[in-house]
Amino acid sequence: MLNFLDVYERVLKGPLMSEQDFDIKVFIPTLRRVVKEYGIQYDKENPVPNDDAATDNLFDAAVDFLSQVGVYCQDTNRVIQFSKDEILDAVHEAPGKCFAGEGKDAGVFGMRKPDDGKTPWLHVGSGIVATSEEMITNLIEAYGSIAEVDSISISALDSIRGIPVMAGSPAEIYAAIRGVKIGREALRRAGRPGLPIMNLISTAAAAVTTIAASAPQFGLRPTDGWLVGAISEMKIDFGAMNKSAYLLNWGANVGAESSPILGGYCGGPAGTAVVSTAYILMGLLVQKGSYQLTFPVHFRYGCSTTRDVLWVVSSSCQAASRNIPMPVIWLGYMAGGPNTKSYFYEAAAHLLTAVTSGAPSVQTPHPAKAVKIDGITPMEAKFGVEMAIAASKLSREQANELVIQLLEKYESQIETAPTGSTYQECYNITTSKPGDDYLRLFNEMKDELADMGVPFA
Amino acid sequence: MNKEQILENLATAIVDGDDDMALESARAALDAQLDPLDAVDQGLSKGMDIIGEQFQSGEVFLPELLMAASAFKAAMEILKPEIELQKKEIAKQGTVLIGTVKGDLHSIGKNIVGTVLETKGFDVVDIGIDNGALDIIQEAKKVQADVIALSCLMTTTMPAQKEVIETLEEMNLRDKYFVIVGGGPVTPEWANEIGADGYGESAIQAAELVKELMDNK
Numbered sequence: 001m002l003n004f005l006d007v008y009e010r011v012l013k014g015p016l017m018s019e020q021d022f023d024i025k026v027f028i029p030t031l032r033r034v035v036k037e038y039g040i041q042y043d044k045e046n047p048v049p050n051d052d053a054a055t056d057n058l059f060d061a062a063v064d065f066l067s068q069v070g071v072y073c074q075d076t077n078r079v080i081q082f083s084k085d086e087i088l089d090a091v092h093e094a095p096g097k098c099f100a101g102e103g104k105d106a107g108v109f110g111m112r113k114p115d116d117g118k119t120p121w122l123h124v125g126s127g128i129v130a131t132s133e134e135m136i137t138n139l140i141e142a143y144g145s146i147a148e149v150d151s152i153s154i155s156a157l158d159s160i161r162g163i164p165v166m167a168g169s170p171a172e173i174y175a176a177i178r179g180v181k182i183g184r185e186a187l188r189r190a191g192r193p194g195l196p197i198m199n200l201i202s203t204a205a206a207a208v209t210t211i212a213a214s215a216p217q218f219g220l221r222p223t224d225g226w227l228v229g230a231i232s233e234m235k236i237d238f239g240a241m242n243k244s245a246y247l248l249n250w251g252a253n254v255g256a257e258s259s260p261i262l263g264g265y266c267g268g269p270a271g272t273a274v275v276s277t278a279y280i281l282m283g284l285l286v287q288k289g290s291y292q293l294t295f296p297v298h299f300r301y302g303c304s305t306t307r308d309v310l311w312v313v314s315s316s317c318q319a320a321s322r323n324i325p326m327p328v329i330w331l332g333y334m335a336g337g338p339n340t341k342s343y344f345y346e347a348a349a350h351l352l353t354a355v356t357s358g359a360p361s362v363q364t365p366h367p368a369k370a371v372k373i374d375g376i377t378p379m380e381a382k383f384g385v386e387m388a389i390a391a392s393k394l395s396r397e398q399a400n401e402l403v404i405q406l407l408e409k410y411e412s413q414i415e416t417a418p419t420g421s422t423y424q425e426c427y428n429i430t431t432s433k434p435g436d437d438y439l440r441l442f443n444e445m446k447d448e449l450a451d452m453g454v455p456f457a
Numbered sequence: 458m459n460k461e462q463i464l465e466n467l468a469t470a471i472v473d474g475d476d477d478m479a480l481e482s483a484r485a486a487l488d489a490q491l492d493p494l495d496a497v498d499q500g501l502s503k504g505m506d507i508i509g510e511q512f513q514s515g516e517v518f519l520p521e522l523l524m525a526a527s528a529f530k531a532a533m534e535i536l537k538p539e540i541e542l543q544k545k546e547i548a549k550q551g552t553v554l555i556g557t558v559k560g561d562l563h564s565i566g567k568n569i570v571g572t573v574l575e576t577k578g579f580d581v582v583d584i585g586i587d588n589g590a591l592d593i594i595q596e597a598k599k600v601q602a603d604v605i606a607l608s609c610l611m612t613t614t615m616p617a618q619k620e621v622i623e624t625l626e627e628m629n630l631r632d633k634y635f636v637i638v639g640g641g642p643v644t645p646e647w648a649n650e651i652g653a654d655g656y657g658e659s660a661i662q663a664a665e666l667v668k669e670l671m672d673n674k
Contacts, residue, residue: 267521
């Protein structure tokens with residue numbers, strides 16, 4: 001097994017090249033070759049494909065691609081290279097499960113296969129969606145109060161005492177510490193103090209912020225989940241590696257994070273599916289993740305619910321869940337915001353796609369491309385949980401038919417999807433209850449989906 | 458080969474992202490004594506327009522744009538010396554300094570915008586990621602930029618866009634440059650709030666915005 005220091009040595013000794021040469025002379029031509037040689041083809045008619053041989057072929061393509069391209073380190077301008085054998089060894093040695101949480105709220109986050117009837121690990125919360133300090137306690141308490149929830153993401157604070165939080169600044173450290181203290185306190189209020197927080201620290205641009213917020217007096221534990229992000233595409237830097245170095249020494253759960261971009265260096269859906277799968281391998285090898293968080297997005301629309309991105313999610317999710325024992329949280333960005341029909345259609349499509357494709361875990365689909373401040377409420381979390389449980393009762397074939405119907409409802413308006421309401425606009429801030437309008441829309445949408453064939457409990 | 462065929466081949470070389478064909482067609486243009494500016498305007502630029510339209514409609518993606526830009530550069534290596542020899546000039550569209558702001562390591566959106574601007578004939582100076590306000594301004598002065606284009610992908614790095622504009626004001630340089638902003642969390646409202654000269658939601662919109670600003674300069 002290659003340990004973290006073995007990988008670090010390669011950061012210092014791998015082939016030297018400019019980042020531009022890596023992108024244009026290595027990444028793009030290798031990806032084009034692999035897509036062609038392995039015959040990876042986007043199937044526009046079937047956003048949730050159902051071909052295990054094609055899925056395993058995609059895994060083989062991803063191994064080949066990673067063994068030829070490697071991972072670029074921006075700080076040393078060197079490529080970390082892995083042989084095919086080393087990649088496959090890492091796959092064989094992967095435990096395929098992650099222990100998270102404490103006491104009665106602890107659980108084992110394990111694997112699922114495509115068409116698996118098992119309920120996925122239900123990860124709930126808003127992660128990168130920035131939230132006002134006044135709203136955050138209500139929001140997290142509500143997440144923790146959903147009985148089926150296995151783990152949560154806490155919101156990013158957009159300011160601290162009115163001072164905007166700037167990445168890598170002292171305000172970021174203040175905001176991270178304040179955020180985790182509020183998060184843990186809110187979970188106590190929900191009666192679930194041991195519930196793992198799995199997005200630490202989602203907005204920490206600097207490793208020092210993650211390390212500062214991990215001090216025990218602020219209430220976090222190694223059994224929470226700590227994110228270490230890759231840089232798109234197939235890159236890493238010392239900031240991320242410093243986080244891994246610290247977290248591995250502590251014995252904490254490292255969550256390797258990735259976001260392949262359809263339309264960027266990956267090109268179209270076929271190339272993006274290869275890279276999306278390769279990122280799961282990179283998470284095992286480089287960040288040394290015990291789990292992964294991934295969210296493929298479309299470069300133009302900024303969301304994960306276009307037909308081609310759904311196909312990428314399904315294909316790479318199947319390739320990973322059949323071949324790589326790494327528990328992955330599949331997250332989607334929706335174009336529509338809270339309190340809109342578009343959100344519900346998109347979220348249903350994304351969850352049907354991921355869950356039936358074998359996603360070990362799904363997270364609350366993020367409304368309004370995750371960029372609307374206070375643009376998330378507990379209602380989306382509740383919907384995500386109910387929808388994921390329902391989706392686990394369906395096959396890929398059934399999900400495919402439903403996703404095609406859902407695409408007909410939102411696909412043509414995705415560019416102009418409404419960003420919806422803020423928490424303050426559709427929730428009572430004092431009682432933390434949804435307004436009548438949103439409650440009515442929620443029930444209407446569930447009825448409509450049930451009529452289409454979604455087997456809600 | 459007649460003039461029309463040569464121009465057609467130059468355009469095709471760009472659309473196909475074929476460096477060899479671009480070189481060969483550029484040499485053929487000079488051998489046939491075509492005006493090198495016509496070869497650029499009616500051949501290479503026509504190809505760039507086609508690939509730009511294909512990118513806009515989602516038929517092609519960033520790799521194809523980069524390959525087109527590479528073929529354009531290859532052909533220009535042949536055509537540019539002849540243009541200079543004939544003491545002619547390619548019309549300057551303007552210089553855009555583009556970079557991601559302090560604390561932000563995201564680059565793909567910025568790279569797409571930069572590449573689209575190049576295909577529209579702008580000189581693009583890409584200063585990469587994680588740039589402080591003063592560094593951006595000093596670089597803009599150095600390259601005599603007309604436009605400063607600032608990218609970010611996180612809500613926590615949006616304030617750094619504002620900082621660049623405030624620093625320009627503090628240095629009495631705000632009127633020297635157009636400042637445009639973009640990136641995932643950026644909205645027209647944010648651009649307006651911080652006093653930017655514009656916002657582009659997509660790479661194509663950003664390029665159109667830059668052209669509009671330069672046309673009205």
